Amino acid sequence: MPSEQWTHPEPGDGPAAIAAQPSPEQVIAGLRATSEGGAELTQLLTPEGQRVPSTQFDPYVADVDDETLRNLYRDMVLVRRADREANAMQRQGQLGIWVPLLGQEAAQVGSGRALQPRDMAFPSYREHGVAYTRGVDLRDLIGIFRCTDHSGWDYQAHGFHPYTIVIGNQVLNATGYAMGQKFEGKVGDDDGEATICYFGDGATSQGDVHEGFVWGAVYDAPLVFFCQNNQWAISEPTERQSRLPLYQRARGYGFPGIRVDGNDVLACLAVTRWALEQCRHGNGPVLIEAFTYRMDAHTTTDDPTRYRLSDELEEWKLKDPIERVRAHLARGGGAEPEFFDQVQAEADEFAAQLREHTFTMPEPPPERIFSNVYAESSPLLEQQRAEYLSYLDGFAPEESLAGSSIRNRGEH
Incomplete structure (x- = not known):
């Protein structure tokens, strides 16, 4: 009986090694592929803001003009400004804890804007940007972290479930919901429904996530598994959890997996639209690995300087999701300097309103x-x-x- 094969990191990298005897070069390549984008990274905007054509995904952003890009830029700036304000308020004792999303704005805004009103999103605890795109008032969200609410919004009206603190548990919830969509005949055409579930790279080591993969595949559930690989599961890097890129795990469950540049809002929008389309038409689940980076701590109780180098942080600053859209708009004449000043002023006012709300929240009885x-x-x-x-x-x-x-x- 032939030995089980060890999957090599990227297609076309040569013959696979057997499970018991991978070569040192293959092991190194596998580890490198978990911490670099690799050849399979889908990207439509480079870090310098240059447009990269894609035969497969350009049709999914054919409607994106300069105005749409300006709106996506505005979304990311407002979400980042609110995140920074909430982080500061936690340091001032106004919030019990905060979970920063700094650096992950493109993954969340791009995927969130791909959803239709009839879709449902299941977040973990960091998806403030997705909440914003689903119309959730961040002032309602802040009560979770001030410890006065579990969730302050109508999740059915917004298509956005309450936050889930238990790592990976939302994947089971999302899988069950998507199975219900399939059983009720809400898939099969362009007007079908779909579900998206967000989790981090650390959650991929949880049994709940794998159970969700199995059930979603078996029942062809209309479910997009959206993994935000921000490189660090608290203090453990991705290569400590996987020998191969996370998106390739989908092969073992029998559904497609794709890796997208999580700092490219245009690519995240296109890839998520494509994945949702697959789900709506009854083709079963899709795994998206949004390859991004957590620029801040895991939460405000964490000190990232204890486990990662500053050089790594500086390298990822050059891939900032907001700056690449700004560069693209400025270079192509899609926005004048006054636009960027206006957005920043709007973001400051947005943060001031969030702060005022937080400081004046009544004590619940x-x-x-x-x-x-x-x-x-x-x-x-x-x-x-x-x-x-x-x-x-x-x-x-x-x-x-x-x-x-x-x-x-x-x-x-």
Whole structure:
């Protein structure tokens, strides 16, 4: 019986080694392919802002003119400015934690703008840019990180589910939802529905993600698995988790995988539109690996200087997703200097509104924790609520900030 083959990093790189005996050169090539874009990287805008033609993907951005690019640029600038403001507010004690998206704006805005209103998105906890493209007010989102809300938006109306903190769990939720779309006959043509699920490179080591891959493939679920490979699963690099590029894992489950430049908003838009089209027509799931970089900490509790070099950060600054669109617009006459100044002013006002909202958010009353636990209340829940509030009323206001004074203030 022939030995199992070890998949080489890129198609056309020569014969594959057997699983037990990869050559040193093949191992090195495999590790390098997990930390560099590689030959299979789909890119439509270079870091210098030059347009790269693509026979396969140009049709999916044929409607993108200078105005559309200006809007995409505006989206990314506003999202980044809000992210930086929230990061600062956490440092000032206004938020319990913040999960930065700095550097991943193109992956999120490009893929988010590819979605149709009838589609559904399942995020992890870093998809602030996707939330913005789905019409979620970031002021509603901020309550999660101020620890006053689980989610402050109507997820059905926006087609954007609540954030998921448990790593990879949203993949199972998304797979089940997409299977439901298939069972209800909502796929098969251009008007079909599709689901997209976001997760990071670290989540690909979780069993939930692999279970989602299996079930999505078996049932031809209309689901785009969107992996934002930002190179670091907290403090562990991607090469510690995979011998080959993440997008190639799709082969083992029987559906297409593609690697896109996650810092190229135009490519992310095109590739996600293509993947969603595949799903809408009933062709089953697609895995997109958006090859990008987390420019900040994993969260505000993390210190990235302890595990990565500054040289790496400086290298990725040259691939900034916002600057390449700015360069393209400026070089081609798609925007005047006044436009960029206007967008920056708008972003500053956007951040100021977010800050004002955060600083003036009311303290929720203690009974809030019993609200919306179930679709309908129950005698047991009402009993627990009454007992808890009675317990709080037993404290004098000066003895406990959780006393009845807080509850009464929250009711007015």
